[in-house]
Amino acid sequence: MGRSPCCEQAHTNKGAWTKEEDQRLIAYIKAHGEGCWRSLPKAAGLLRCGKSCRLRWINYLRPDLKRGNFTEEEDELIIKFHELFGNKWSLIAGRLPGRTDNEIKNYWNTHIKRKLLARGIDPQTHRPLNAAPATAPAQQQQQYQLQAQRHLAAAPGHHHQQQDHFAGVLSNSPEACSHSSDDEHRSSTPPPPRHLDIDLNLSISLAPYQPPSEEPNKPPKQEAAATAAGNNVTVCLCLNSLGYRPGVECVCGGGGASSRQEQWARSFLQAAPCYRG
DNA sequence: AATTAATTCAACCGCAGGCTG
DNA sequence: CCAGCCTGCGGTTGAATTAAT
Numbered sequence: 001m002g003r004s005p006c007c008e009q010a011h012t013n014k015g016a017w018t019k020e021e022d023q024r025l026i027a028y029i030k031a032h033g034e035g036c037w038r039s040l041p042k043a044a045g046l047l048r049c050g051k052s053c054r055l056r057w058i059n060y061l062r063p064d065l066k067r068g069n070f071t072e073e074e075d076e077l078i079i080k081f082h083e084l085f086g087n088k089w090s091l092i093a094g095r096l097p098g099r100t101d102n103e104i105k106n107y108w109n110t111h112i113k114r115k116l117l118a119r120g121i122d123p124q125t126h127r128p129l130n131a132a133p134a135t136a137p138a139q140q141q142q143q144y145q146l147q148a149q150r151h152l153a154a155a156p157g158h159h160h161q162q163q164d165h166f167a168g169v170l171s172n173s174p175e176a177c178s179h180s181s182d183d184e185h186r187s188s189t190p191p192p193p194r195h196l197d198i199d200l201n202l203s204i205s206l207a208p209y210q211p212p213s214e215e216p217n218k219p220p221k222q223e224a225a226a227t228a229a230g231n232n233v234t235v236c237l238c239l240n241s242l243g244y245r246p247g248v249e250c251v252c253g254g255g256g257a258s259s260r261q262e263q264w265a266r267s268f269l270q271a272a273p274c275y276r277g
Numbered sequence: 278a279a280t281t282a283a284t285t286c287a288a289c290c291g292c293a294g295g296c297t298g
Numbered sequence: 299c300c301a302g303c304c305t306g307c308g309g310t311t312g313a314a315t316t317a318a319t
Contacts, residue, residue, distance in 0.1 A: 038304065090307060106286050
């Protein structure tokens, strides 16, 4: 596998972004949407590598970022998800609206680790610090993590439809884990004893690019889904955030979708048949 | 007020893995 | 099948900021 030459190019800026660079990036993405990171810097007139642009956008400029202190609720969610997924920050970020993997990773390392240690809990194993070194249970937990990850892998893309996000995640419903994996059927492994309060019955939807809503508490996802299911929608196969962009034609060239992107979109839609018109 | 230590977090780096020709 | 391209991820770094002395 070849290394991407994108960051080896000469004449690319590094380090902190300037306001002007931010403006350029925002303006470009507003006009053309996300994606095509490699060609973006040149097209946007930025002396940055695509990777850097992507990072800047995702971690800092994206309009749907929360950018505030983490709430106690979020803390607990992160802890639970970390227990479940391990250091899969992107998976964790996918279930915390408005938070980025980088942000969560930093927050984990600077705050939550310490918090857990203060509670006498090992932040890596989520077990009491003075507990005997786990062998079989740790393997079992790893297996549960793998199961959960397999579930998620089966449904690519971000898992939105988070209108009842916190309520759902925090629910103690006995059905919360009722979607148990194949593994559960073919092994005598007892069900995970410690994650019953995590609702993994995650559903997916085409994740629209959402400009900041006027009403922060009103999740716009349903609207988008309804619009999509209804009419007059252009599905942008260039997959700029898998955006449904009502009435907007794809602008990334290649007739609306590169073959690769189109293929991805098709496989996605097949994997999520309930979202096919 | 000056200096040092600790903390935070944006950004970078290298790699994995999927896709293409 | 293979080499190269591209994106995304997780770990790490280091500049900026804050707290302590």
